[in-house]
Amino acid sequence: MxxxxxxxxxxxxxxxxxxxxxxxxxxxxxxxxxxxxxxxxxxxxxxxxxxxxxxxxxxxxxxxxxxxxxxxxxxxxxxxxxxxxxxxxxxxxxxxxxxxxxxxxxxxxxxxxxxxxxxxxxxxxxxxxxxxxxxxxxxxxxxxxxxxxxxxxxxxxxxxxxxxxxNPRNDEMFKKDRIKDDYIKGGAGKLILWLPTYREYDEGFIISILNKDELNSLNTYLMDNNIKMIVKLHPLQTADTQGIELSHIKFITQDELNRSDMTVYTLLRNADGLITDYSSVYFDYMLLNRPIGFAVEDMEKYKNKRGFIFDNPKEYMPGPEIRNLSDIEEFIENIVSGNDLYKEARESVNDKINYYKDxxxxxxxxxxxxx
Incomplete structure (x- = not known):
């Protein structure tokens, strides 16, 4: 009305x-x-x-x-x-x-x-x-x-x-800012960025594939391997992360980024790997040609509720499916070892999605x- x-x-x-x-x-x-x-x-x-x-x-x-x-x-x-x-x-x-x-x-x-x-x-x-x-x-x-x-x-x-x-926002991924970049990495050997998209049917969505104990186990794994993970919440999400205090997993909001004069693309250029789902941000990240994992356990539900541009969206998801803690650890281990299993598939999709790669x-x- x-x-x-x-x-x-x-x-x-x-x-x-x-x-x-x-x-x-x-x-x-x-x-x-x-x-x-x-x-x-x-x-x-x-x-x-x-x-x-x-x-x-x-x-x-x-x-x-x-x-x-x-x-x-x-x-x-x-x-x-x-x-x-x-x-x-x-x-x-x-x-x-x-x-x-x-x-x-x-x-x-x-x-x-x-x-x-x-x-x-x-x-x-x-x-x-x-x-x-x-x-x-x-x-x-x-x-x-x-x-x-x-x-x-x-x-x-x-x-x-x-x-x-x-996309104008992608230009930031090709820039460098030593002070911001060093701050984001925080001395870690590798940085994994997790970007969940907005779900109208679950505004409190964060990481549904992990329970509290598994989240603690993941934090221990990251700590033992000097790896940092940042989970950037979608601006429309209502999830409350207060009380979740982990040494190597940080949850941040859009407001926190704004106050630090940074954007998602500041984070992306520093990320050694990305975990996401249906967010088009991974199309942007393909410009850097780095590993991407897909947490898409609710794909059928999302397809029925919102729907996709493509009949088979998985054809445009060049990376492993992340379903549990073990998948996350395997994804990270491949990044650490330089074992990039989806490089050719990612480059093929990138050629279709991004005409300009500058x-x-x-x-x-x-x-x-x-x-």
Whole structure:
């Protein structure tokens, strides 16, 4: 009901947006789920390359108050209500979480950066969402030519409006920061990163394949072998990890990363191996060509509840299935010994999923769309 009311409210704004004059020197960013991911990565690139010397940049985000006092020159942080008028002024606009349901003017360039290369069904491919209008952009970006028809179907647009550019957030995996990197590793010989995705049917999900005793056993194994494990919780998860104190397994939240001025991609570039499930983040991690394990014991349930883009998603999961403590230890032992059993399969999938295998996504996007 609320969304229906909002659509009625925003409908006249599309008309106003079409006739409103655009500021050729105004770049606008929007997010309703925190200042992070592709929006933040692309914003950071523009600041690092002094785009704010030539352009005014307005960032409309739900957590805007955290950034107001440290805004760079010609950058303004505002809330999403105030952002409406700035969006309609802007020549250039970028979003990846949420959007204003206002159709772009022909005088605007509105880019849907999205937040990853999908594995699970989203948009028009998700049951019950077939008739929702998602088309509020000039272009939507993706990571490979095979995804052009998929993204067109998801968002209800033509394929010529899907551009293969890669994900801006992936550029961070090709950078180095000695202070942050040393802090993350914490002196460990190897680092294993575990990234569980969000499950609508189990918001408290963390590591369902391990009970408390097995978690303690895993911690002992990691301690004996000088290995650190970080479990990064999904931003929408409600799991409570307070009271879980382990020497070599650390649970962290998105808020903790934000406070440390780090992202998931800071963690990924330092990880010697990744354990995940249905999160598209593993498509990103394949760019580093390191081992990936898949904890997908509830695949049938997830398939029935949410569904996948591909008929057989396991064809796009080049790594061992992680079902129990023994599988975890075997996965880690192979990493330590350099026994990379899935290297060729991973490279084959990576060629399909990631057309560009560099750290220049932001550069491509800026040079293509900001004139």
């Amino acid at each position: 609320k969304k229906a009311i909002l659509r009625v409210f925003f409908k006249p704004l599309t008309i106003i947006n079409r006739i409103k004059k655009k500021d050729e020197k105004l770049i606008f960013f929007y997010s309703n789920l925190g200042f992070r991911d592709n929006v933040k990565a692309f914003y950071d690139y523009l600041i690092e390359n002094n785009y704010n010397e030539q352009f005014k940049i307005v960032v409309s985000i739900n957590d805007w108050e955290q950034y107001v006092k440290r805004a760079p020159k010609n950058v303004t942080f505002i809330n999403n209500k105030q952002g409406i008028k700035w969006f309609m002024k802007a020549k250039y606009a970028f979003y990846c979480f949420g959007k204003y349901p206002i159709k772009p003017s022909k005088k605007q360039t509105v880019i849907n950066l999205w937040h990853g290369t999908p594995l699970k069904r989203i948009g028009h491919l998700e049951k019950g969402c077939e008739n929702i209008d998602y088309d509020f952009f000039s272009k939507v970006l993706t990571s490979a030519p095979m995804y052009k028809p998929i993204m067109a179907d998801i968002f209800g647009c033509t394929e010529n409006r899907v551009e293969v550019m890669g 750290g220049n996504c932001c550069k491509r996007i800026a040079e293509t769309f900001i004139k």
